[in-house]
Each structure stands twice: as structure tokens, then as C-alpha cells.
Amino acid sequence: MASPTFIEPDLDFIAQINSGSGLNLKKCYQCATCSVACSISHDDQPFPRKEMIHASWGLKDRLIANPDIWLCYNCGDCSTLCPRDARPGDVLNTLRKMSIGEYSKPAAMHQLFNDSRTLPWLFIIPALIIITMGFVTGLMDLSPGGDRIVFAHFFPVPLIEMIFIPLSLGVTLVFFLGIRRFLKDMQTTYARLGKTGPGPIDFKRFLVTIITQLPAIIKHEQFSTCSENKGRKISHMMVSFSFASLAFVAGAFVFALYVLNSHGPYDQINPVKILANVSGIALIAGSLLLIKERRTNLKQTNGYFDWYLLGLALLLGLTGMLTQMLRLANIPWAAYSMYFIHLLFAFNLVVSLPYTKLAHLIYRIVAIAFYHYAKEEK
Numbered sequence: 001m002a003s004p005t006f007i008e009p010d011l012d013f014i015a016q017i018n019s020g021s022g023l024n025l026k027k028c029y030q031c032a033t034c035s036v037a038c039s040i041s042h043d044d045q046p047f048p049r050k051e052m053i054h055a056s057w058g059l060k061d062r063l064i065a066n067p068d069i070w071l072c073y074n075c076g077d078c079s080t081l082c083p084r085d086a087r088p089g090d091v092l093n094t095l096r097k098m099s100i101g102e103y104s105k106p107a108a109m110h111q112l113f114n115d116s117r118t119l120p121w122l123f124i125i126p127a128l129i130i131i132t133m134g135f136v137t138g139l140m141d142l143s144p145g146g147d148r149i150v151f152a153h154f155f156p157v158p159l160i161e162m163i164f165i166p167l168s169l170g171v172t173l174v175f176f177l178g179i180r181r182f183l184k185d186m187q188t189t190y191a192r193l194g195k196t197g198p199g200p201i202d203f204k205r206f207l208v209t210i211i212t213q214l215p216a217i218i219k220h221e222q223f224s225t226c227s228e229n230k231g232r233k234i235s236h237m238m239v240s241f242s243f244a245s246l247a248f249v250a251g252a253f254v255f256a257l258y259v260l261n262s263h264g265p266y267d268q269i270n271p272v273k274i275l276a277n278v279s280g281i282a283l284i285a286g287s288l289l290l291i292k293e294r295r296t297n298l299k300q301t302n303g304y305f306d307w308y309l310l311g312l313a314l315l316l317g318l319t320g321m322l323t324q325m326l327r328l329a330n331i332p333w334a335a336y337s338m339y340f341i342h343l344l345f346a347f348n349l350v351v352s353l354p355y356t357k358l359a360h361l362i363y364r365i366v367a368i369a370f371y372h373y374a375k376e377e378k
């Protein structure tokens with residue numbers, strides 16, 4: 001006879017999920033409708049019903065470092081069909097948020113970016129840092145003058161580098177340490193559940209798995225199987241691709257400055273400038289579409305975790321486009337002020353990367369790759 005398995009429910013864990021935007025795990029009566037609705041559920045893996053049981057029992061150790069919760073792409077089909085309004089899709093979204101909080105340290109930063117009461121500080125702190133750096137180095141010029149608006153005269157590139165290079169290095173380190181622990185814990189969780197062997201991860205094979213999974217992730221293939229919120233694929237792609245192309249544009253301008261010795265402002269017909277403008281418009285439009293979809297989907301729970309990222313994406317796009325329009329309209333005080341506000345949002349974006357919903361970009365890729373890596377190993 002098989003020996004009994006003893007479980008230790010983590011009551012705090014259950015309370016944390018339930019406090020996430022009005023969720024109530026007690027509503028679930030295990031009918032399995034969600035598993036029938038979910039396109040990634042299989043006969044041998046009743047997803048997300050199994051996760052709902054584990055969450056109701058407070059089995060944190062089976063969920064937080066389990067790649068399965070990252071397979072869900074939040075289509076909402078399960079929540080729409082759940083007869084008890086237990087919102088399994090939102091429970092999984094909350095679990096992913098908790099997973100990010102578990103691995104992106106320090107915890108105080110996660111708290112800072114996920115509590116609406118601290119929102120003003122997310123702008124006061126960067127403003128103080130940017131102004132202090134500007135004055136201490138003497139590089140910031142509040143009245144640049146000249147017959148045309150040049151942002152590098154107000155806030156020179158070396159000052160931007162002094163602020164953003166250390167920030168980017170810090171964020172990379174946070175991700176590196178978090179992902180290293182996440183991988184180790186996923187391996188332990190899967191080994192305990194008998195889904196993989198107990199040995200260490202073969203990193204070469206794991207990297208190959210990441211590369212082979214990337215095309216499907218980039219193409220948003222899973223989003224196509226969604227029946228309830230079909231439009232989300234387009235809006236999600238618009239936002240993700242604009243972030244990627246704006247990062248490319250920033251890199252191209254750095255290359256132009258240091259390698260080609262070409263300074264801005266650039267012509268509107270410059271191909272990189274055209275890409276920047278198209279990406280800025282796509283970022284604004286995609287964010288607005290995602291906000292509209294969230295507001296009209298009554299079966300989806302919307303928390304600060306979700307709104308923060310959408311608000312940041314929208315305001316980043318808007319302040320970027322407004323900065324350029326005010327420059328073209330030749331209104332120096334307004335253009336320089338808007339540029340400063342845009343810098344605050346850019347600062348916020350970089351620092352918040354490992355702590356907000358944006359981190360799902362990295363954690364999801366690693367988790368999906370690990371899921372496939374473990375499947376191959378078996």
C-alpha cells in the first residue's frame with residue numbers, strides 16, 4: 001500500500017491569493033470546467049484545475065517555482081466559463097506576480113512598485129536623483145538657449161549615461177540572481193513531482209531549448225488559440241514589439257553618436273527616426289487597446305499589478321511623442337519640460353523591470369524553456 005503524503009498548508013499564501021483583487025479560492029468546487037476550456041490542458045495534466053486545488057490547499061512550494069503557471073497566457077477562457085466565478089485565470093496571474101516577488105530581490109523594491117500608496121515616490125525619487133546628478137556634475141543646463149531645441153544641450157548624453165548605465169547594470173544583476181534561483185527551484189520542484197531527474201541543469205541544452213522556443217513566443221502562437229479575448233494577440237504584440245524596437249532605436253542612436261559621430265536631432269525621414277515614430281504610435285495604440293480590453297472584460301480581475309504596466313507603457317509613449325511634437329512646434333520651455341517628464345518615465349521603466357509585470361517577459365521565457373527542457377529529458 002502506498003504511504004500517505006502529508007501536506008502542510010501555507011495559510012498566509014492562501015490569504016495573499018485571496019487578497020489579490022477580490023479572489024476567493026473557496027468558490028472553486030473542482031468541477032474541472034476550466035481544464036476543459038483551457039487549450040494548454042492535457043488528459044494527464046488537468047490545467048488549471050490542478051493549480052486551483054494546490055492554491056486552495058496552500059501548497060506554495062508546488063506553485064511558486066513551477067513552470068506550469070507560466071504556460072498560461074491569461075486568455076481568460078477558463079474564467080469566463082467557470083460556473084463559480086472562481087477566476088482561475090486571475091489566480092494564475094496572481095501566482096505569477098507572487099513568483100516574481102519571490103525571485104526579484106530585494107523584496108522592498110517589489111513592494112515599492114506594487115503598492116498604489118507608494119506611486120508618488122516612483123516619480124519623486126527619480127526626479128531628485130536626476131536633478132541632483134545634473135547639478136552635482138554641472139552638466140544639466142536649465143536654459144540652453146540657441147536657435148533650435150536640442151535636448152542634448154539641456155540634458156547631455158554623458159549625464160544620461162551616468163544615470164542609466166548603472167541602473168541597467170543593477171537591473172541585469174537582479175535578473176541574473178533571480179533567474180539563477182528560479183531555475184534551481186524549478187528543477188527541485190519538478191524533481192520532487194517526478195517530472196525530471198534530480199541532477200543539475202545542463203545549461204548548454206537549456207540554452208538551445210530557449211533558442212528553439214523563442215520563435216513561438218515571439219509569434220504569440222498560444223494567443224491564437226484563445227476564443228474569448230481574441231483581439232488581445234494584436235494589442236499585446238503591438239506593445240511588446242514597440243518596446244523591442246524602441247530599445248533597438250536607443251541602441252542605434254548610441255551607435256550613431258559614438259561610432260558615426262552623428263548628433264541629434266535627426267531628420268524625420270531618417271529610417272531609424274521613422275521606426276521610432278511608428279513604434280511610439282504603436283505603443284500608445286497597443287496600450288490603449290489593452291486598457292480598453294481590460295475595462296470591458298467583466299470576467300477579469302484587474303489589479304494594480306496590471307494597471308501599473310499599462311499606465312507606464314501608455315505614458316511613456318505619450319510623453320515621448322509629445323516631446324517631439326513640442327520640439328517641432330518650437331516651444332522650448334514646454335519641450336524641455338516634457339523631455340524631463342519623459343526621462344522620469346524612462347527611469348521608472350528601467351528600474352521597475354524586475355519587479356513589475358514587465359518581468360514576465362524574462363520569467364516566462366525561462367519557465368517555458370525549462371518546461372520543454374524537462375519534457376525532453378523525460
Ligand code: SF4
Nearest residue numbers: 028029031032034082
Ligand atoms: S476554477 Fe471554476 S471551473 Fe475550475 S474547477 Fe474550480 S469551479 Fe470548476
Ligand code: SF4
Nearest residue numbers: 038072075076078089
Ligand atoms: S487563462 Fe487561458 S491559458 Fe490560462 S489557464 Fe485559463 S484558459 Fe488556460
